[in-house]
Amino acid sequence: xxxxxxxxxxxxxxxxxxxxxxxxLVLVWRSTRVINFAQAGQAVLTTYIGYEVTVRTxxxxxxxxxxxxxxxxxxxxxxxxxxxxxxxxxxxGPIVMIAPVVATLGLLGIIQAIIGFIWGLSYQTxxxxxxxxxxxxxxxxxxxxxxxxxxxxxxxxxxxxxxVLFQKTNIGLALRASAYSPEIxxxxxxxxxxxxxxxxxxxxxxxxxxxxxxxxxxxxxPNGMDVLLVFGFISAVIGGLDSLFGAVAGAMILGFAINFVxxxxxxxxxxxxxxxxxxxxxxxxPGGLFSSSKGRKD
Amino acid sequence: xxxxxxxxxxDHGAIRAIDNVSFTVPTGQLAAVIGANGAGxxxxxxxxxxxxxxKSGSATWNxxxxxxxxxxxxxxxxxxxxxxxxxVIAELTVKENLALAGLWRKxxxxxxxxxxxxxxxxxxxxxxxxxxxxxxxxxERQMLAIGRTLIARPKLLLLDExxxxxxxLIIEQIFQTIKSLVAKMNLxxxxxxxxxxxxxxxxxxxxxxxxGSVVAVDSAQTLLNDPAVRAAYLGF
Amino acid sequence: xxxxxxNRKRLFTFILLGWVLLLIGDRIGELRQYQGAFVAMYALxxxxxxxxxxxxxxxxxxxxxxMAVGAYAGALSINNLKLNPVIALIVAALVAGIFGLILGIAxxxxxxxxxxxxxxxxxISLPTIANQFTILGGEQGILFDIGAPPARFGExxxxxxxxxxxSSLAALIMIWMISNLLHSKFGRVFRALRDxxxxxxxxxxxxxxxxxxxxxxxxxxxxxxxxLLVMLISGVSPSAFPLSxxxxxxxxxxxxxxxxxxxxMLGGLVLVAIPEIADSIGSRxxxxxxxxxxxxxxxxxxxLILAVLFLPNGPGKLLKKKM
Numbered sequence: 001x002x003x004x005x006x007x008x009x010x011x012x013x014x015x016x017x018x019x020x021x022x023x024x025l026v027l028v029w030r031s032t033r034v035i036n037f038a039q040a041g042q043a044v045l046t047t048y049i050g051y052e053v054t055v056r057t058x059x060x061x062x063x064x065x066x067x068x069x070x071x072x073x074x075x076x077x078x079x080x081x082x083x084x085x086x087x088x089x090x091x092x093g094p095i096v097m098i099a100p101v102v103a104t105l106g107l108l109g110i111i112q113a114i115i116g117f118i119w120g121l122s123y124q125t126x127x128x129x130x131x132x133x134x135x136x137x138x139x140x141x142x143x144x145x146x147x148x149x150x151x152x153x154x155x156x157x158x159x160x161x162x163x164v165l166f167q168k169t170n171i172g173l174a175l176r177a178s179a180y181s182p183e184i185x186x187x188x189x190x191x192x193x194x195x196x197x198x199x200x201x202x203x204x205x206x207x208x209x210x211x212x213x214x215x216x217x218x219x220x221x222p223n224g225m226d227v228l229l230v231f232g233f234i235s236a237v238i239g240g241l242d243s244l245f246g247a248v249a250g251a252m253i254l255g256f257a258i259n260f261v262x263x264x265x266x267x268x269x270x271x272x273x274x275x276x277x278x279x280x281x282x283x284x285x286p287g288g289l290f291s292s293s294k295g296r297k298d
Numbered sequence: 299x300x301x302x303x304x305x306x307x308x309d310h311g312a313i314r315a316i317d318n319v320s321f322t323v324p325t326g327q328l329a330a331v332i333g334a335n336g337a338g339x340x341x342x343x344x345x346x347x348x349x350x351x352x353k354s355g356s357a358t359w360n361x362x363x364x365x366x367x368x369x370x371x372x373x374x375x376x377x378x379x380x381x382x383x384x385x386v387i388a389e390l391t392v393k394e395n396l397a398l399a400g401l402w403r404k405x406x407x408x409x410x411x412x413x414x415x416x417x418x419x420x421x422x423x424x425x426x427x428x429x430x431x432x433x434x435x436x437x438e439r440q441m442l443a444i445g446r447t448l449i450a451r452p453k454l455l456l457l458d459e460x461x462x463x464x465x466x467l468i469i470e471q472i473f474q475t476i477k478s479l480v481a482k483m484n485l486x487x488x489x490x491x492x493x494x495x496x497x498x499x500x501x502x503x504x505x506x507x508x509x510g511s512v513v514a515v516d517s518a519q520t521l522l523n524d525p526a527v528r529a530a531y532l533g534f
Numbered sequence: 535x536x537x538x539x540x541n542r543k544r545l546f547t548f549i550l551l552g553w554v555l556l557l558i559g560d561r562i563g564e565l566r567q568y569q570g571a572f573v574a575m576y577a578l579x580x581x582x583x584x585x586x587x588x589x590x591x592x593x594x595x596x597x598x599x600x601m602a603v604g605a606y607a608g609a610l611s612i613n614n615l616k617l618n619p620v621i622a623l624i625v626a627a628l629v630a631g632i633f634g635l636i637l638g639i640a641x642x643x644x645x646x647x648x649x650x651x652x653x654x655x656x657x658i659s660l661p662t663i664a665n666q667f668t669i670l671g672g673e674q675g676i677l678f679d680i681g682a683p684p685a686r687f688g689e690x691x692x693x694x695x696x697x698x699x700x701s702s703l704a705a706l707i708m709i710w711m712i713s714n715l716l717h718s719k720f721g722r723v724f725r726a727l728r729d730x731x732x733x734x735x736x737x738x739x740x741x742x743x744x745x746x747x748x749x750x751x752x753x754x755x756x757x758x759x760x761x762l763l764v765m766l767i768s769g770v771s772p773s774a775f776p777l778s779x780x781x782x783x784x785x786x787x788x789x790x791x792x793x794x795x796x797x798x799m800l801g802g803l804v805l806v807a808i809p810e811i812a813d814s815i816g817s818r819x820x821x822x823x824x825x826x827x828x829x830x831x832x833x834x835x836x837x838l839i840l841a842v843l844f845l846p847n848g849p850g851k852l853l854k855k856k857m
Binding site: 170173174176177180181183184185186187188189190191192 | 347348349368369370373374378379380381385386387388389390394397398399401402446447450
């Protein structure tokens with residue numbers, strides 16, 4: 001029973017972090033029609049910045065704020081000064097199909113190399129602001145700590161804020177309109193390019209938060225969030241790639257699947273499980289579990 | 299004070315879609331651009347609203363060049379385009395669709411005022427404010443698309459095939475609404491239509507395009523009575 | 535008539551190339567032989583990317599994983615089944631090919647971001663999976679010993695020269711086969727797929743099957759390259775197939791022109807040269823360990839971006855335009 005409850009709790013807190021990554025991917029996908037593979041690099045770079053601030057000020061919270069802000073700035077900068085020129089430059093020829101994806105990959109490599117230049121390739125540890133020791137329930141220590149609880153709460157709050165932003169504000173309306181139909185949005189007088197950059201900024205901030213919440217339970221190194229990128233991508237695909245609700249729901253499904261397999265069968269099966277889920281969703285319902293539309297072709 | 303298009307040439311890939319086209323629409327007038335499928339009508343409108351680049355020539359609105367400007371800037375300066383195919387965002391509600399063209403406007407009081415004017419004009423929209431626009435009928439979507447542009451208090455309205463795919467009764471209603479808007483909202487309208495008869499009936503002026511070139515410009519009345527135009531475009 | 539002579543011309547070109555390589559192999563030192571073997575291996579791996587991306591329009595970021603599949607299959611068949619090393623290399627290609635075909639059936643229904651993401655997921659997770667299974671030797675990996683060169687080649691015939699021979703010959707034969715394939719009806723079908731799926735479908739081409747076949751073929755080629763790679767480093771372990779290997783291959787393909795098989799040797803050279811260049815820059819600048827270790831990745835990625843921006847159709851097209 002205790003094991004079952006622990007599995008639920010760890011699933012939730014793992015799923016919460018996947019949800020941040022999948023949300024970041026979906027935000028960029030909706031506005032730009034690109035899977036931003038550089039997201040793993042952006043997130044880990046902002047986490048390094050958060051780590052640096054944490055070390056210098058002695059406060060995780062300053063680090064967290066720094067990571068979120070620089071995450072947003074880096075995201076906006078990449079869209080404005082990297083992606084936009086690429087789209088402008090490459091308009092025709094067979095390379096169009098692969099150029100944006102290849103560009104985000106190249107960017108991922110560049111960011112990870114720059115991290116290596118500045119901080120080296122060795123593993124760093126980022127101390128959590130609250131205890132990472134599991135709670136004790138009737139004498140048994142479970143695999144769910146105050147920090148996991150903090151992760152769960154922070155992500156819940158973030159998701160509520162994002163929902164309010166998207167559903168209740170003018171900016172949110174502009175973001176949604178630009179995602180669904182850039183042309184109609186433009187013809188209505190909305191500066192779609194600026195709105196798109198804002199989408200990248202929000203995605204970057206979500207990545208920064210994801211890093212600061214994930215790394216204390218892991219290690220900080222240039223490739224430290226590659227795996228999270230994969231889980232975020234799988235979550236986004238489960239959710240249909242276009243839907244923010246789907247991204248969160250997909251992350252929870254993946255979180256539960258992975259953690260229950262790890263708890264009850266073997267941790268060795270974590271990756272195979274994730275991969276099988278991805279392939280199954282793509283084969284059975286390529287449009288995602290939460291979309292009514294048929295499979296999407298591009 | 300007018301829309302002046304001079305020697306406008308537009309390429310669509312390797313094909314010349316619009317070839318050396320000139321015409322003038324004085325403010326407060328409704329001009330109908332008619333012609334068969336593939337005459338270049340849609341391309342012309344998309345260029346005037348900034349969605350497409352031109353090859354050569356000029357187009358000015360009240361003396362200011364509009365070619366090469368971005369569609370969002372043109373929209374903000376009062377040139378609104380309703381693209382073909384019921385241009386509403388299906389995933390958003392009716393209310394949200396209407397709100398889009400008022401998001402950037404500073405005068406929120408006027409946005410509220412013009413929104414209620416639009417609802418008066420199209421009462422059916424008022425009844426469906428919180429429905430997803432995807433659930434509207436074709437005619438309702440067209441009303442919503444036109445209604446949205448009005449929220450921005452446009453000066454020049456570019457309408458692309460508002461009658462497309464609608465039932466005859468609805469077409470009649472839409473055309474009458476467009477006609478009434480010109481006076482009510484102080485508009486200048488360029489109406490691109492395949493339904494030449496309906497368009498010329500409400501228009502002041504008619505421009506006939508064929509394979510990218512202007513073949514006739516005259517008052518709508520004259521065109522309606524012109525035997526050649528009747529034979530080619532009106533079908534009798 | 536014309537077709538036959540074109541095929542013959544290609545065969546002669548490859549035989550000539552092989553002979554030139556043989557002569558070169560005799561005249562260079564051991565280090566160059568070793569590097570030459572790497573160039574051939576990379577060229578083969580890049581050819582597998584070009585076969586997939588350039589000729590059937592599918593983008594894979596998972597070819598490092600497919601190489602790993604081939605490499606493990608080859609190693610297991612040498613160590614556990616005691617197969618002849620040459621046969622082990624063929625097994626490597628076959629197993630990776632079958633794996634790729636299965637993956638390709640799933641991939642055929644995907645395109646663009648889905649395929650890229652799925653193959654990326656594979657590239658990131660496969661090394662981790664390999665780590666956890668004892669039969670695959672965990673983090674240390676397992677031995678891949680191709681054995682000493684046959685005695686009849688004489689005493690002076692070094693192990694490195696042996697590597698060079700096997701690697702070059704395997705790459706040469708395989709690339710010749712791919713080249714023939716692309717000039718056959720198969721190749722035309724692939725190009726039709728890449729250029730216009732709708733038209734291809736209307737022409738009665740079974741898109742799904744062709745894409746899966748292309749993926750399987752490409753995976754087989756990648757598997758053979760994986761086998762060669764671990765032959766050169768004498769062992770197979772998860773760390774031999776990092777995600778960055780996939781990126782390098784993509785860079786090699788883009789640099790030489792994704793739509794042109796002719797440049798693969800150049801691509802292989804670039805991939806072998808980059809770590810060397812990085813090394814010499816590193817020692818000249820005297821940067822930190824992090825700098826030296828991260829520099830190759832930086833150069834590969836920068837080259838990838840620059841190539842996409844400035845040579846989107848490969849250097850060949852650019853030269854032709856200039857002339």
